[in-house]
Amino acid sequence: xxxxxxxxxxxxxxxxxxxxxxxxxxxxxxxxxxxxxxxxxxxxxxxxxxxxxxxxxxxxxxxxxxxxxxxxxxxxxxxxxxxxxxxxxxxxxxxxxxxxxxxxxxxxxxxxxxxxxxxxx
Amino acid sequence: xxxxxxxxxxxxxxxxxxxxxxxxxxxxxxxxxxxxxxxxxxxxxxxxxxxxxxxxxxxxxxxxxxxxxxxxxxxxxxxxxxxxxxxxxxxxxxxxxxxxxxxxxxx
Numbered sequence: 001x002x003x004x005x006x007x008x009x010x011x012x013x014x015x016x017x018x019x020x021x022x023x024x025x026x027x028x029x030x031x032x033x034x035x036x037x038x039x040x041x042x043x044x045x046x047x048x049x050x051x052x053x054x055x056x057x058x059x060x061x062x063x064x065x066x067x068x069x070x071x072x073x074x075x076x077x078x079x080x081x082x083x084x085x086x087x088x089x090x091x092x093x094x095x096x097x098x099x100x101x102x103x104x105x106x107x108x109x110x111x112x113x114x115x116x117x118x119x120x121x
Numbered sequence: 122x123x124x125x126x127x128x129x130x131x132x133x134x135x136x137x138x139x140x141x142x143x144x145x146x147x148x149x150x151x152x153x154x155x156x157x158x159x160x161x162x163x164x165x166x167x168x169x170x171x172x173x174x175x176x177x178x179x180x181x182x183x184x185x186x187x188x189x190x191x192x193x194x195x196x197x198x199x200x201x202x203x204x205x206x207x208x209x210x211x212x213x214x215x216x217x218x219x220x221x222x223x224x225x226x227x228x
Contacts, residue, residue: 037165045157045165045208047217061216095164106212107155109176111164 002026002110004096009115016086020115022079022096029077033099035108036070036081038092048094049081053102064090086119093117123147123211127220135228140196142223144209149189153213156185156194159222160205168207169194201227 008020022034035050049070051058058070069082079096094115097108124147134140144154152172157165167176169185172192182197196203204227209220 044222045210045219047219050215050217059215104215106153106210106215106217107167107170108157108165109167109170111166113164 002098004098004110004112006094006096006112006115009094009117011118011120012086013121014087014119016119017082017084018086018117019083020081020094020096020117022081022112024077024079024096024098027098029072030074031102033101033104034072034079035097035099035104036079036094037097037108037111038090038094039114040089040092043092046092047106050099050104050106051079052104057104059104083117086117088119091117091119122216123150123214123218125209125211125218125220127207127209127223129223130221131224131226133226133228134199136199136201138199140199140203140225142194142207142209142225144187144192144194144220146190146192146211146213150211150213152188153211154185154187154192155210155212157208157210158205159208165208170212199225199227203227 003025005023036048049060051070067085071080096112098110126145154172156169158168159165173185206222206224
């Protein structure tokens with residue numbers, strides 16, 4: 001059974017940093033691209049970033065480009081999202097999501113339960 | 122960026138009703154359209170991919186259709202467990218974008 005478990009969320013001040021992790025199990029992590037999608041409180045879904053299976057290719061939404069870095073450690077079956085220069089508008093539940101291909105695609109077939117990031121002073 | 126517009130934003134049908142949700146893309150996305158179901162406090166779940174292909178867990182009362190810019194999600198006979206918010210999403214090009222959601226509350 002595919003399982004994705006996010007961790008690392010919490011309260012951070014504007015301008016601060018945070019790193020999210022997503023531990024994957026139940027599938028061969030090294031074979032699939034993975035992504036981060038976020039949802040602000042009471043709002044809709046927003047794609048944040050994606051990384052290919054090998055880690056060679058990564059992509060970002062304009063709203064986070066230059067501030068967020070996606071990475072993965074295939075030896076640990078773990079996806080990361082390093083976030084710096086955080087803003088109030090980054091407050092959201094952050095989901096990691098798996099795709100069905102090694103290359104980055106936009107179809108997210110499994111999702112984690114989410115990690116809440118709150119940016120506030 | 123490809124803008125996705127869903128309608129309606131909310132609806133309150135009854136059990137057994139036939140429900141249709143529409144999604145329009147700002148430009149052609151061929152069949153690169155997915156539908157997700159999200160229940161309160163839960164993560165979204167992929168319902169339909171490539172406009173009309175059902176995920177294995179999805180009951181046959183759900184169906185998807187469309188291509189180009191206009192798509193529909195249909196529930197043929199609504200059940201109580203279908204109460205959720207439904208999102209369309211284009212997977213044609215980065216940035217991947219979602220519709221604003223349709224909240225389905227069953228009377």
